[in-house]
Amino acid sequence: MDDLRTKLDIPIRSARFYGDSLQGIYDELERKAELSRKQRPADPDTRRRSLLQPSRYKEEFWKQNEALQNAAEHSIDDDVLCCFVFQDEHERRRFIVTYPEDFWLDCEAINMEKRVFYEVIPESSPCFLYYDLEFETDINKEKDGVRMARTVIDVTCAYIAKYWQYSCNRHMVINLDSSRPGKFSKHLIFSTKDVAFENNFRVGYLVKMICTEITNFLSDPSAVHDVLSNFNRADLEELFVETNKVQAPDCEYTWNKCPKNKEMEVFINSLVSYLPNKKKLRLFSFDQNKQAQTQCYAQSAEGRLQKTSLFKEFPKSPYPALDRYVSDFVKPGKVRDTKYNESIQIITYEIVGNRYCENIGRWHKSNNVYFIVDLANKMMYQKCHDEDCAGFFSTPKKLPMEVTFYFDDEMDSLFCALEET
Numbered sequence: 001m002d003d004l005r006t007k008l009d010i011p012i013r014s015a016r017f018y019g020d021s022l023q024g025i026y027d028e029l030e031r032k033a034e035l036s037r038k039q040r041p042a043d044p045d046t047r048r049r050s051l052l053q054p055s056r057y058k059e060e061f062w063k064q065n066e067a068l069q070n071a072a073e074h075s076i077d078d079d080v081l082c083c084f085v086f087q088d089e090h091e092r093r094r095f096i097v098t099y100p101e102d103f104w105l106d107c108e109a110i111n112m113e114k115r116v117f118y119e120v121i122p123e124s125s126p127c128f129l130y131y132d133l134e135f136e137t138d139i140n141k142e143k144d145g146v147r148m149a150r151t152v153i154d155v156t157c158a159y160i161a162k163y164w165q166y167s168c169n170r171h172m173v174i175n176l177d178s179s180r181p182g183k184f185s186k187h188l189i190f191s192t193k194d195v196a197f198e199n200n201f202r203v204g205y206l207v208k209m210i211c212t213e214i215t216n217f218l219s220d221p222s223a224v225h226d227v228l229s230n231f232n233r234a235d236l237e238e239l240f241v242e243t244n245k246v247q248a249p250d251c252e253y254t255w256n257k258c259p260k261n262k263e264m265e266v267f268i269n270s271l272v273s274y275l276p277n278k279k280k281l282r283l284f285s286f287d288q289n290k291q292a293q294t295q296c297y298a299q300s301a302e303g304r305l306q307k308t309s310l311f312k313e314f315p316k317s318p319y320p321a322l323d324r325y326v327s328d329f330v331k332p333g334k335v336r337d338t339k340y341n342e343s344i345q346i347i348t349y350e351i352v353g354n355r356y357c358e359n360i361g362r363w364h365k366s367n368n369v370y371f372i373v374d375l376a377n378k379m380m381y382q383k384c385h386d387e388d389c390a391g392f393f394s395t396p397k398k399l400p401m402e403v404t405f406y407f408d409d410e411m412d413s414l415f416c417a418l419e420e421t
Contacts, residue, residue, distance in 0.1 A: 057099060349370060
């Protein structure tokens, strides 16, 4: 009996019970897991998040257009992603796409002197009106920068009231100061919450118009202006200077009553293009005749999508099933462009958002990859734009039958035509 118990205590190898057929499956799963680890662009964030917050998202890019396109494609309703740019230790520009709250929390862990980031304002997208005011104090010693900033705010609010009948005041303006010895510098953001400008071109047009009208008004002592005549001429004249960001103490912006993180609120409200409540947003603009107009965000969205290159509809191949297959294969990346060479039956897919290269076994730091589909041989392989991988072709991947089915008949007809000639 003891001998039998001893025999039963001996562990039985899984291979003896199941056979060795599963070993290949385990090896394949391990290979896929390792490949996934290599493709993962960043370590997951372990900070506790509110149930109301979106899942953490952070991607880095070397090219601005790719970063802006990524932010536009992955923003959902009120969960809007922003794009920030900085210079790395080698003085190369890099772009970060993430949620502003997460970006601020990341910055809190960085030394103050290294927190040098800039918001990227997407072209043709809605934004708040903003000013960068600066002058050299050594050659403008009589100038009062604080008073000048208030004049700029008051004049701008008067123009907004004139053209769009919107009541704006200093309590809606975030006044940030980045002055240093020898230089006065302020950043003013008209954080009007429920209204914004259609795009930064409309902002530029309004600012240029204000500057031009102030210049013309001051050049004629007898001039009368429906807006500028309400201001002291001396205050307007002070705005012209000789030429060769912490919160400013004169900031009158009205903050939330009990913000959980005052510094984070300052940061988020100072973002020019971060507009999470777009559904209720009204946009100020000028029509083709330079007449002021107001429209809701929903009315302007369709026209803006047609104008902006971020949402450009890139060419597709003649085979939608193949396009879908490649799009799924390159995730989390996207197909940026498609080129079809009918004469040699080759389709090239340019990829963004996934720079994994089989040659080096990891993501390229800057150069993108692309995939070539050989329709004749029903194969797909990867190449990249990196000089070190110029002659590299990945291991050919056979296209699945459900994809090749759509161009099999065409290829048969092509070969028959070649044989007849």
